[in-house]
Amino acid sequence: MNTITEKQDAEGLKPAVSLFRERWDIFKRNRTAYSSFIFLIVLLAIAFAGKALTRWFVVFDPQQVRLPEKFLPPLTSFTSKITSAEDAPAFNIYLMGTDELGRDVFARMLEGTSVSLTVGFVAVGISVALGIIFGGIAGYYGKKKFGFLTVDTIIMRFVDIMLCFPTFFLILTVVALLPPSIYNIMIVIGLTSWMGTARFVRAEFLTLRELDFVAAARSQAIPEWRIIFIHMTPNAIAPVLVSATIGVASAILIESSLSFLGFGVQPPDATWGNILADGKQFIFDAPWITFIPGFSILFVVLAFNLCGEGLREAFNPKLQEGK
């Protein structure tokens, strides 16, 4: 191993920076995308902190009902004589006001951050896993016959079938028929959104499987699942990464739409979607309950979309040449 690097150094063949490093530098140059990436990192930290502070060490209690304190505008300090002092919000102030039950909207938003992001990430995790498995198998085993149909035909026709369903209507049907649970929502969104990933992965695998490193791996009798998932998948991951980033955004949007129709994550769990959906009835009396989660969703989804678009540009050499 050492001799190879020395030889490369001597002949000046060694790439100055690794491929990933190079792409990352291109991504960093795109200022909007990079700042949305930083924003998302911060958001992730907020989500963890929110989970910790609302569930494990309850500093902000999102489920504390204080009926005399309902519909207080943001930044009202706690001065009530009726509600006992131990029910007071943290630091004696309602940062984002209270809702129709006198719950602290700030605490609920904090709790919702982690729930909303979990819904997005788990749903996308499921769809990416399915996409890689189906796309990888279709791309790798392509021409192998299975009865009178090839493996590729079976899987890609199945993808076509799935693409024919009106996705949102299908999600709505299944979520409405199943008992309401946050896990069902994540699973259903994941199960209905893997088709794009499968197509990308298959297209990448069709070129990858003809390359030398795959032939080399095969000649060493490495088991086929290892070749597919350990050797080939990392080489096909760039488009998957891009579509996953945008997938998180659309999963958050789908969850909020389901909440709007009343089939989203059920109370007492708070997500941005159901805070927004509950708040819409009071839009004239207490606009903050609608606008705070609404704009939070807007900014976060926007950050995911911009970040995904930046990644797409960085990982697509064709787009770079045009500049």
Added chain:
Amino acid sequence: MTQFIIKSIGQRIVLLFFISIISHSIVHLAPGEPSLVDPSNPRMKAEDIQRIRAAFHLDEPLHVQYVYWMKDLFTDELKSFKDNQPVLKKIWDRFLNSLPLFIVGTLITWFLAFPVGIKAAINRGSTFDKTGTFLAYALISIPGFFLSYICIIFMVKTFNVPVIGMRTFGLEDAGLLFRSMDRVWHWTIPSLMSAVAGVAILSRYVRSQMLEVINQDYIRTARAKGLSEDAVIYRHGLRNALLPFITMFGLIIPGLIGGSVIFETIFAWPGMGRLGFEAILARDFPVILTLNFISAILVLVGTLISDILYAVVDPRIKF
């Protein structure tokens, strides 16, 4: 060509068969039955539930139920569980309500997205391009119903116009002009709202497609032989950039059902999406299944048409 059409129609019929089987199994295997919608009703006795189940064939095995559904569907005997109305007529009535909304929305989408996308591509990197790009992302990222609520409040407060429902109640005796203006106002906001996401996505596509074409050699040739800039962009550039959008015809059709659920609920518009939503709430299996089936047919027909159009428009494609 004829051979190609026959072959793709055959393939699509096979696909349709599998789609109907899958949607049938999903709907029937999921827990919850039409007989369980109103469990707290004291007048529902065990034998009533038994009678309902027998009438809807719910005790038969799945494949027998599938055959019943298919047979009833094609003989036009299919009845809704909820109100015993013929399903196809119900869907047709709602389809006629959805259609104007869909057509106006699509027109807004296409007539707005193309000029914006082309202008952004021609002036790449300009303020217009940058604002347009950012605005497009913002419009994709905002939850549709949130934007609609803001828009409803804004419109009603500023212009004092009606926006909810299909027509203003009690205006039946008014003059024709009044009635048609009323109708137009009721169309405007819902179709605008359902077009918003489409405009944002499509203008991005148009922009990237135009950029790709503008960098081609034949555009340079066209410029080199001294054609005017308009001729270069619109005759040589745009026509080539348009090709991929033919495929999008097939992809916008499912929006007729799936995409409209939210907007028809917000604007109380009695269309297909709303029908589907009501059917889901009532566990009205025939309506859900038939809506799914029809939308699958629409998608398959749409992709077939776009495949054929593609071959007609682009002489490079041969079968």
